Amino acid sequence: MxxxxxxxxxxxxxxxxxxPHWKRLIGPFFALVLLVVACGAALFFIPGDWQYAFWGRVAVLVITVILLTIWSFVPYLKWKNTGxxxxxxxxxxxxxxxxxxxxxxxxxxxxxxxxxxxxxxxxxxxxxxxxxxxxxxxxxxxxxxxxxxxxxxxxxxxxxxxxxxxxxxx
Missing domain, CATH: 2.30.29.30 (Pleckstrin-homology domain (PH domain)/Phosphotyrosine-binding domain (PTB))
Structure with missing residues (x-):
């Protein structure tokens, strides 16, 4: 290891x-679930006939990826690389x-x-x-x-x- x-x-x-104990991953896991749900809801509620719908969806996805990286992926990497x-x-x-x-x-x-x-x-x-x-x-x-x-x-x-x-x- x-x-x-x-x-x-x-x-x-x-x-x-x-x-370290797996309890360190509880917060990042809930952040992952909440961000995925929020992203899905935001994508669903962006009107399809809005002229900036494409850019709105791209913005939602970019923000979601950034927040997932900060709140879920980085804490997981810290946990995995602590031994x-x-x-x-x-x-x-x-x-x-x-x-x-x-x-x-x-x-x-x-x-x-x-x-x-x-x-x-x-x-x-x-x-x-x-x-x-x-x-x-x-x-x-x-x-x-x-x-x-x-x-x-x-x-x-x-x-x-x-x-x-x-x-x-x-």
Whole structure:
């Protein structure tokens, strides 16, 4: 996904790879539906005998495509190009569509792992993951992590293994 296998170090294993939770796509999906319905209604109500009907329809379609791009396509691309990879040695956060930004937190530098969930997030199984490290950034807060409790438990286990000098529980 965001960390190719050939970038893993010797003995490093991929534990989990995932995107942000699908709830980030709810708003863009509703924008898509509303824009398509509004475009259809606008095209339907433009009178056929109006002398500028063709240009009116073209204007409606151009505006719809622009708004679909801004409100639906770009958020989808951001979601699709945001990835998290948890390996035995590091936690990698990769974001960006045209420009790529990658943060890697070595397991040996992680001090604290915590999670927060609202009531709705608990029902959806996602939440906010906070990772405090001894690195430059100090604290990284990532929202909309799917299966937050599993990710937090796995990350905590890997941090404990790294601090004990164990790899894969050995």
């Amino acid at each position: 965001t960390l190719p296998d050939h970038h893993l170090t010797q003995g490093e294993r991929r534990i989990r790879s995932f995107h 998290y990879v948890l390996t035995t040695h590091r936690f990698t956060i990769s974001t960006g569509v045209l420009n790529k930004s990658t943060d890697e937190i070595p397991m040996t530098k992680v001090n604290t792992v915590s999670s927060d969930q609202t009531f709705v997030e608990r029902m959806l199984g996602c939440g906010t993951l906070t990772v405090e490290s001894a690195g430059e950034k100090g604290q990284i807060v990532e929202k909309d992590i799917p299966k937050i409790q599993e990710v937090r438990a796995e990350l905590f286990r890997l941090v404990e293994d790294a601090s004990d000098g164990d790899v894969d529980g050995r």
